[in-house]
Amino acid sequence: MTEWTVMKRTLAVAIAAAASLSLAACGGGSAAPTSSSAAPTSSAAPTSSAAPTSGAASMPLNFQLSWFPGGDNLAFWAGLDQGFFLEEGIDLTIDSATDPTISQKLIATGEKPIGIAYAGDIVISNASGAPITAIWALTDESPFGLISLKDAGITKAEDLKGKTVGVTSLPTDQAFFDTMLKSVGLTRDDVTVVDPGLAGVQQLLAGTLDATSAIINYEPAVLKSEGIDSYDFLYYSQYGAPNATFYAITVNPEWLADNGDVATKFLRAYQKSITWTNANVDEAVRLFIERFPDQDAELTKNIYLGEAAIMGTGSNDLGQWQGLADYLQADGTIDASVDAKTFVTNDYLP
Template sequence: MTPPIRRTRTIIVLGAATALTLAGCGMSSSSSSSPTATQPATGSGSGTSGGGATKKVTLQLQWVAQGQFAGYYVAAKKGYYAKEGLDVTIKPAGTDTVPIDVLAAGDADYAISWVPKVLGSIEGGTKVTDVAQIFERSGTTQISFKDKGITTPGDLKGKKVGSWGYGNQWELFAGMQKAGINTDSQISLVQQAFDMNGFLNGDIDAAQAMTYNEYAQVLETINPKTGKLYQPSDLNVINWNTVGTAMLQDAIWANADKLASDKDYQDTTEKFIKASIEGWIYTRDHPQEAADIVAAAGSTLPAGHQLWMVNEVNKLIWPSTGGIGTVQKSSWDQTVDIALHTKDNTGKTIITKDPPSDAYSNVYVEKALAELKSEGADVMGTSFKPITVTLKEGGK
């Protein structure tokens, strides 16, 4: 059963947005989580690859159990963590969870979060490192109905532009500013709820939508003019990957101080990345089973929506440029440049100086990939082909 969608009145933002500690994008159709969805999921099996003691590890997610995190649930269910001697507890997030703070406080060994969300924390003194960049592409888009005539960022001038805020707005603002729009005065910024009601009701001309979630929510809704579901042909989509203002999203973050001094943590990091990547490889090759595993782990999303999410997330990972999890310097530099120079509606940038050299590292993922390749794993996904998912009303 899907969590209830909260009917939220759309508000035109005229002043600075209030900073809230929302877990981030890629949310379910409600920003409320169910008790079932927030229960930890523990890896199956207790064996180890070397016959040693099993090491307990906690992973903090960015949001509730859903296809966005399928690879980790698959790695637990299929015994990939156990094979590496790890007993992994997966902790879903709530509305007040900041994954990187949980990691920094020592309440998790690893955390999933978007790079731009973490860069500000790093500048503020949080010692964490991106050790595996799982999503190579951005899943954030700005969508509009065809009759609005919005096909490029420049067309957003003078329009009611929806944004979730809370760290999800940077690609949008970078795209508008790149197109020459004064985002202080030439748009009407609308505080968008974590659903598509404002967009469907006409209160927003162009709304933020993740390819794997909110975009599908629209396509799972009946068009009152036709009596049938909305179709992709009814929409225009601005893709930030194409525009050139995409930023790096879901990554595995580790404790930087422990990486620098704790050999056991270094070894565990490599093993955790290896097993997680195995989970994502399996998710790529078995999307339906992966969706079923996430559902069994406590996701409240309906089956059709869940499968759509897994399929779309696979597109953000595969094919991989340098091996799944590798941080591409060009993408990192683009993310940092946007974080340094793009201002949101509060007039602030994410960071004011370049992040430290240990903000990301390919050392551990490269070791993990080398082991996987020696075992015959396909870490590139060059021949990856997404499946076709037919959506139904309500995501059933």
């Protein structure tokens, strides 16, 4: 698969999702879901589609991704295909996003009851008076850092001097990058910083970036799809940034107060989905490609395998969350720190 193919497929999905959001806005409603609990778009039915275990009707539930469909959220789609959410009495639909910060905003306003949000954005949202609650940590540690090709010669943070580096607009990315530079006596005056948008890896391959921000389960998989197995990765946490979960399943607290049992059922279904996907990766990818034929099967599989390697048990580490909140306050990203116990809980784990 060529560099241009990867870029086209990435941008095609993003543009399609953006168009869906735009059309919905013009019509005065919310964006149409990317997919639903219906069968995949091809004529092939899911391997199984279990009905709810009780005679009661399933509860509709709309889940918001923080990005577009891909290997990093493969288990959610597998759970739909295998009927695990229906078994718990949940009629699930899944919406994608092209703006990684939109999910916590929709959850905070109550437009979406549940979804994935980045840990830093969860802290920032709560600090700004828009409460949301993390109920499942998707990673135990931070997979966030900078990736570069071997010929760039960036094996330590000091090597960034004089380089062109892609840093996304995520507040934590900006803050963590500055902390990395400061830890080795550098400032932004020593580097050229650009926003890589959707295509940091593609810009690495094109030679317009020397390094770009990345997560260890995603960008290396994209490089592997290009036949590149050797690269350098610098974790932000190795240079003073907090070592906390990167993203979490997050809910609106008012919704949670009335639907705690549904939250637990959702997490139990997701737990089943992970177990099944880990044992049946190729089948999960096949069904995913039926839903999204423009996606690449090999890339989807490699991204999921990277995701599976950093998955935890779902349990939130309150100490890590508090450390992240305190860091963002000290950094000036938020005005005052917030108590992690007010927006992080393990009470709904199955």
